[in-house]
Amino acid sequence: MPTLRQVKKRIRSVINTRQITKAMEMVAAAKLRKAQMRIMQVRPYSEKLSTILSHLSEAATNGLAHPFFEKREVKKRTLVLVTSDRGFCGSFNSNLIRRANNWLADKKEENIELVLVGKKGLDFYKRRPWHIAESFLDWSGNLDYAKARSLVDLLTGRFLDGETDEISVIYTQFLSTARYQIVDVPYLPVESLDGGQKEEEKKSHFDYIFEPSPEAIFTDIMPKYALTKMITALADSFASEHGTRMMAMGSATKNAGEMIDALTLQYNKARQAAITKELLEIVSGAEALKG
Numbered sequence: 001m002p003t004l005r006q007v008k009k010r011i012r013s014v015i016n017t018r019q020i021t022k023a024m025e026m027v028a029a030a031k032l033r034k035a036q037m038r039i040m041q042v043r044p045y046s047e048k049l050s051t052i053l054s055h056l057s058e059a060a061t062n063g064l065a066h067p068f069f070e071k072r073e074v075k076k077r078t079l080v081l082v083t084s085d086r087g088f089c090g091s092f093n094s095n096l097i098r099r100a101n102n103w104l105a106d107k108k109e110e111n112i113e114l115v116l117v118g119k120k121g122l123d124f125y126k127r128r129p130w131h132i133a134e135s136f137l138d139w140s141g142n143l144d145y146a147k148a149r150s151l152v153d154l155l156t157g158r159f160l161d162g163e164t165d166e167i168s169v170i171y172t173q174f175l176s177t178a179r180y181q182i183v184d185v186p187y188l189p190v191e192s193l194d195g196g197q198k199e200e201e202k203k204s205h206f207d208y209i210f211e212p213s214p215e216a217i218f219t220d221i222m223p224k225y226a227l228t229k230m231i232t233a234l235a236d237s238f239a240s241e242h243g244t245r246m247m248a249m250g251s252a253t254k255n256a257g258e259m260i261d262a263l264t265l266q267y268n269k270a271r272q273a274a275i276t277k278e279l280l281e282i283v284s285g286a287e288a289l290k291g
Contacts, residue, residue, distance in 0.1 A: 004274065007267045011260060018256035024088060025249035028242050031141055032177065035239035038143060039174060046232045049225055056217065066218040067160055068190045068226065076111040078133065078164040079103060080155065080187065081125075082171035082237040083118035085139055089245040092172070092180075093120040099182045100170050104130065113164065115155065117234070133158075141238050148234055152227045159188045171233045172240035178247055180240035187229065190222070 081100045083093050113133040116122045122135045158164045167187040172180040
């Protein structure tokens with residue numbers, strides 16, 4: 001049975017741990033609010049850009065000639081996995097890595113390369129036989145537009161140069177503070193942009209007069225579309241990371257409080273037992289002197 005000094009030392013240690021987890025919970029909550037505001041700004045822009053491209057693609061009578069739409073025989077695939085740089089976010093990274101492993105297992109016979117966003121993904125796959133084409137680290141849960149542009153330039157450059165034939169992205173789509181969904185979405189080549197539209201919406205589109213040519217318009221818009229799509233994925237992932245970390249640290253703080261209560265009860269019982277033992281010894285000694 002631990003001594004009083006050992007129990008008291010452990011209580012002090014758990015109190016210090018609770019202070020740390022509480023501070024981390026508050027920091028994650030503040031970052032989550034900023035990430036949610038960023039999602040509210042990015043998502044409408046991304047949806048509107050997709051709608052515009054969908055309308056233009058329907059109006060282009062000669063079809064789409066932009067290289068981003070080119071579907072060719074898949075000889076090499078690229079998987080972009082978005083994880084976090086830091087831990088203490090529950091099963092966030094392990095769920096993402098498990099989903100990526102399942103994706104890789106389904107395509108194990110094919111030529112695949114990885115592009116990793118976040119240290120946790122790199123730490124896992126650098127000890128595995130998969131080829132890592134590039135890694136983007138030190139995001140700290142914040143959306144860095146310069147890094148995002150570098151990531152998009154790398155992916156689009158490899159696709160246009162024929163170094164890869166298909167690019168997919170695995171990330172977490174933010175739903176709420178306590179919920180996220182791991183999604184596997186194709187990035188390049190760009191799939192049909194009007195898949196979610198109803199027939200009535202398609203009929204209601206106006207005829208467009210292109211100035212300049214449709215090719216020039218798509219040449220200007222498609223890089224912006226690729227960048228917006230990746231920024232949306234990163235914003236969703238970072239918001240999910242902060243939400244999961246806030247929940248994990250909240251649970252840790254609650255568990256630390258329960259542990260402190262249990263240890264305090266144990267300490268009080270041990271202290272009471274020690275006092276009772278001393279009183280019995282005093283009484284027994286006094287009785288022995290009387291006898």
